[in-house]
Amino acid sequence: MPFDDDLERFVKWMRDERELTPCTVEQWHYRAAKFLSWCADAGLNLATLQPQDIDSYFATYGVQHWSRVSARHMANYLRVFLRYASSIGACRPGLADSMQGSRRYALESLPYALDWEDVRRLIADASGDDERNVRDRAIILLLAVYGLRRGEVAALRIDQVDRANGQLQIWRLKRRQPQVYPLVSPVSEALHRYIDEARPAVGLPEIFIRIRAPRVPITAPAIYDIVNRRLRALGLQAAHLGPHALRHSCAARLLAKGLTLKEIGDPLGHRTSMATMTYTKVDLASLRQVADLDLGGLQ
Known part of the structure; x- marks a missing residue:
């Protein structure tokens, strides 16, 4: 180098x-x-x-x-x-x-959320019984259901999955503090299946391990490659085909269900509401309601 x-x-x-x-x-x-x-x-x-x-x-x-x-x-x-x-x-x-960087404006770009049906297709694509599919399904569910960052998934350890109490503890990279989530059934089943049945017998605390030698924990870039490869194989079209698209999809789905910006930002690990503001631009249902308002002849 x-x-x-x-x-x-x-x-x-x-x-x-x-x-x-x-x-x-x-x-x-x-x-x-x-x-x-x-x-x-x-x-x-x-x-x-x-x-x-x-x-x-x-x-x-x-x-x-x-x-x-x-x-x-x-x-x-x-x-x-x-x-x-x-x-x-x-x-x-x-x-x-x-050095002079290019000018950037707040909220200038649209978030790159996938349609939730496409997320379902991605999850279903990893339904095989081999080690790769079992591992990738658990990774995709963590990204889509909890909106985790790829580094948070790569760093996830076995002791952070509390089966007895049905809890998942995540170390939030931006907040630098742990956050506890309920371990929802589909994610719990996928994690337990990988850990108990498919994960190689290595003495490492991290959950997700490389398929090929050396059998070490996967990295954050590897999480991107897993998601990107599967999205492209399905022929899905989006501005960005990686883990962050699933995080955006999670946020957009919560927004569509009527949650507030704070209620969305807290589970996503955002430090301020401004980080969550970008998702309001894809709430098409609310935008249509605004468009349908009777303005009483105002121009």
Whole structure:
């Protein structure tokens, strides 16, 4: 890996000094590694990197891989990395502050919820008796029923499933605190079947294990691959075909049932109601009610 020492020190700083969650550390490590690999391929040195080199990264690599929103997120990731690199003398001072991200407006985009019938199709698709199907069904149900984030599913441990009391304890990544849910029947059955019948006999606390060797816990990116592969196989169309689409589907379904923004945001682990506001834009039934109002001749 190019600039491996700088990258490993960055990871250690995120983990030990910033105390970021494993999922966040993994994501930021991945983004920084992509950038450093591009630098190596372009014959650039981190120590002599110039603002125009970063512009070139966004104009060449970024334009082929990112939306405008993704480019803004990437700019935020790189600012953090470059500020750290500057603090240890690995790059020139002020490089991070020279970056300008694209403007983004609050609630500018629609959430990418799947129709609930498509979610049912996805769950039914994982109805086989082999290890892969049994595992994937439990994962999909956790994402769709509770609206969990992919990192929360990947980190789920066996001791967080309380069969005796019918409870599921989730460590919320954004709130940094546990949250207890009732263990609903379909999810309970899927989890118990995987743990008791299909899960390999490994001495690890995490529930979900890789199908192939090495038999280690699956990662958050692997959760994305599982959902994305199955959605594409079903021929479903959506702006984003991954775990977050199931989280949005969960929220949209709760909204359609008449729950308030707070009642939706709490189980989703949102810290503020603003994070839940985006789902109001797909409540088509309520929008139709507004459209049907008699305005008494007002223009």
